Amino acid sequence: MSTNAALFERAQRSIPGGVNSPVRAFRAVGGTPRFITRAQGAYMWDAEGQRYIDYIGSWGPMILGHGHPEVLDAVQKAVVDGLSFGAPTEREIELAEEILKLVPSAEQVRLVSSGTEAGMSAIRLARGFTGRSRLIKFEGCYHGHADALLVKAGSGLATFGHPTSAGVPPEVVQHTMVLEYNNVEQIEQAFAEVGNEIACVMIEPIAGNMNFVRASVPFMKRLRELCTQHGALLVFDEVMTGFRVALGSAQSLYAQQIAGFKPDLSVFGKVIGGGMPLAAFAGPRDIMAKLAPLGPVYQAGTLSGNPVATACGLTTLKIIQRPGFYEALGQRTQSLIQGLAGAAQQAGVPMVGDSQGGLFGFFFADHLPQNYPAVMAHGSDKFNHFFHAMLARGMYFAPAMYEAGFVSAAHTEQDIADTVAAATQALS
Ligand code: KE4
Numbered sequence: 001m002s003t004n005a006a007l008f009e010r011a012q013r014s015i016p017g018g019v020n021s022p023v024r025a026f027r028a029v030g031g032t033p034r035f036i037t038r039a040q041g042a043y044m045w046d047a048e049g050q051r052y053i054d055y056i057g058s059w060g061p062m063i064l065g066h067g068h069p070e071v072l073d074a075v076q077k078a079v080v081d082g083l084s085f086g087a088p089t090e091r092e093i094e095l096a097e098e099i100l101k102l103v104p105s106a107e108q109v110r111l112v113s114s115g116t117e118a119g120m121s122a123i124r125l126a127r128g129f130t131g132r133s134r135l136i137k138f139e140g141c142y143h144g145h146a147d148a149l150l151v152k153a154g155s156g157l158a159t160f161g162h163p164t165s166a167g168v169p170p171e172v173v174q175h176t177m178v179l180e181y182n183n184v185e186q187i188e189q190a191f192a193e194v195g196n197e198i199a200c201v202m203i204e205p206i207a208g209n210m211n212f213v214r215a216s217v218p219f220m221k222r223l224r225e226l227c228t229q230h231g232a233l234l235v236f237d238e239v240m241t242g243f244r245v246a247l248g249s250a251q252s253l254y255a256q257q258i259a260g261f262k263p264d265l266s267v268f269g270k271v272i273g274g275g276m277p278l279a280a281f282a283g284p285r286d287i288m289a290k291l292a293p294l295g296p297v298y299q300a301g302t303l304s305g306n307p308v309a310t311a312c313g314l315t316t317l318k319i320i321q322r323p324g325f326y327e328a329l330g331q332r333t334q335s336l337i338q339g340l341a342g343a344a345q346q347a348g349v350p351m352v353g354d355s356q357g358g359l360f361g362f363f364f365a366d367h368l369p370q371n372y373p374a375v376m377a378h379g380s381d382k383f384n385h386f387f388h389a390m391l392a393r394g395m396y397f398a399p400a401m402y403e404a405g406f407v408s409a410a411h412t413e414q415d416i417a418d419t420v421a422a423a424t425q426a427l428s
Contacts, residue, residue, distance in 0.1 A: 004047050007035040028400035029384045034391075039066035041410035044396060052396035053415050057406040059398075060208075060240050060270035063329075063358055064319055065410020071274055071315045078311035084303060092305040095314045099272065099280060102243070102317070105251060105262035106282035110291060111305040115239035115269030116144025118279040119202070121299045122265045123148060125281070126200035126233040128297035129290050134194060136201040136232075138181040140210035140372030140402075143202055143237045143267075153178035157186060158193045181207060181371045182219045187226055195230035200265070205250035208240040208404035210375045212354050212361020213368070217257045224261060233287070236263035239279065240404065243271040243317065245357040247326055253356070274316030276309035325409065329358045332416060333407040336360060339420030347427035349382070360405045375402060389426030395419050 002010075011018035019025045019033065026033045034046040042065050044054045057063065064071060078091075096109045103109075112118050123135060123146070135148060143149045151161035151173040161176040163169070179186040181203075191198065201223060207213040215223075227234040241250040248255070249268075255261045265287065269279035282288070290297045303309075319325070337353035337360050344351030344364075353362035364382040369375040383401035390397055395418075398405055 002035075002047055004032050004035050007047055008032050011035075023398075023400055023403065026399045028380065028402075029387045031388060031391075033399075034396070041065040041067065042408055042412070042415050050394065052391070052394050053411070053419055055395065055397045055405045055407065055419075057408050058270075058275055059403075060244055060359075060406055061273055061275040062406075062408055063244060063271050064274070064316060065408040066275075068316075068319065068410075070319060071312055074311045074315040075276070075308060078308045081307070083308055084306055086302060089305070089307050089310070091307060091310045091314060095272075095305075095310045095317070098314060098317045099268070099282060102247060102321075103249065103251070103266055103282055105264075105284075106266055107285040108288035109280050109282035110288065110299065111278060111280050111310070112299075112301050113277040113279060113303050113306070113309075114144070115237075115267065115279045116146055117301065118239065118267045118269055118281045119143040119149065119237055120146035122235050122267050122281040123200060123202065124299065125283075125287065125290060125297050126235060126265060128295070129287050130199045130231060130233065132197055132199035132232075133175040134177060134198045135175055136177045136179055136187070136190060136198060138203055138207075138372075139178050140181055140213065140375060141202075141204045141207050141237070142209035143204070144239070147172045148176050149202075151176045151178055157190050180373075181210075181213060182216050183371065184219055184222050187219075187223055191226045191230050191232075195226070195232070198227075198230060198232040200233040200235045201227055202235040202237055204237050204240065205254065206241050206245060206356060206359065208359060208361070210369075210372050210402050211363060212359065212404050213370060213372075213375065214354070214356075216370070217254070220254050220261070221258045224258065227264070233264035235265045235267065237267045239267055239269035241356075241359065242266070242268040243320060244406070245359050247321065250356075271320070272313045272317060273309055274312040276306075276312040277303065278306065278309040278313045326357055329407065329409055330355070332411055332413070333358055333360050335413065336407060336411075336416050336419060337362060339416060340423050343420055343424040343427050346424060349427050351427075358407045358409075360407065362405075386423075386426055390419075390422055393422035393426065395422050 150165040161173040238249045265283040333355040380401045
């Protein structure tokens with residue numbers, strides 16, 4: 001049987017870096033990636049037969065755990081009827097209706113195949129709808145790898161962004177402004193300077209791409225007001241938080257705290273595909289009507305609304321609506337975070353964590369960071385040691401300190417207890 005190292009060696013000969021998505025290469029934490037052979041429930045097994053309790057869940061999709069019988073059954077039935085038609089199907093309507101039932105801020109939804117594609121399309125739609133070019137995003141948020149989003153802050157607020165990736169010409173990111181997450185002064189200043197040029201503001205309401213940072217309610221309230229006042233669209237990137245942090249996604253949490261709160265556009269992925277390539281963007285009818293074939297904003301996709309992916313996603317979305325699903329998931333995730341914090345305290349290691357629904361994060365710090373510089377201030381040494389100490393004990397956490405963690409409905413209290421026991425050893 002090939003070992004992980006042998007497979008990694010071989011993979012690097014035919015695939016750049018040996019992986020099809022960079023974070024999988026373990027470059028942030030070092031060491032050899034685990035080549036997974038199969039997964040079931042809360043567990044995954046690697047090429048050497050090692051079992052792991054999985055706290056990544058494919059970076060969010062596997063909220064039910066791996067291999068849920070009803071999901072597998074729906075997928076197997078769909079496969080037999082046809083893998084892809086390139087023509088409309090009833091199940092796309094069913095999935096669209098199910099998403100809209102759970103997202104009161106949206107009246108129509110377009111299905112695509114990845115979160116990147118959904119975010120890229122939402123930005124084009126916002127620009128087409130407003131006739132404006134400027135886009136605001138926040139440092140530490142990741143919205144997929146579309147060119148306009150691979151950008152870091154310019155020198156001044158309203159000055160040009162600078163590409164963070166080779167191959168992205170400066171003129172492509174010149175309209176993208178990068179502000180500090182949770183910084184009210186900066187959004188006030190940006191809107192004061194160029195408010196009537198801003199097509200949209202794109203934000204992760206809970207930033208899972210800088211581990212776990214919540215947008216504060218005052219910040220979000222002010223952002224909503226400024227967008228409304230200046231005619232800019234507020235785009236919620238809920239690819240990670242959508243149906244993960246609550247049945248109504250993160251936007252339902254802000255709607256509970258800010259009267260009448262709604263984003264203008266929402267981007268979804270991960271959970272709505274249940275592990276298969278499926279993402280979406282959604283909004284009010286008047287905005288979505290700008291999309292081809294109705295309106296002038298072009299957007300398309302060969303596998304958009306794929307019949308097998310919609311079977312997987314639709315079954316997943318129906319199961320998460322069962323009574324008590326999020327209460328149980330939230331309690332399970334909280335017991336993990338509380339257990340880890342208790343183990344850290346016992347070992348005299350500063351650690352603080354947070355969670356919402358099935359999403360969690362923890363920091364080797366004294367208090368929760370509110371923005372990217374604060375997240376990165378602690379360095380990654382402690383995390384990297386912890387990661388490997390846990391991996392050696394069969395616990396698979398995200399291989400980078402700026403990533404969030406994910407608990408599924410299949411994780412049991414025993415799994416959490418075993419994880420905390422391993423953490424107690426690892427932290428000491
Ligand atoms: P995809 O194109 O990877 O499906 O989605 C991009 C995306 C968009 N928006 C948010 C908030 C996201 O978290 C993501 C993708 N998340 C990463 C995890 N940090 C996926 C893991 C990976 O890149 O391999």
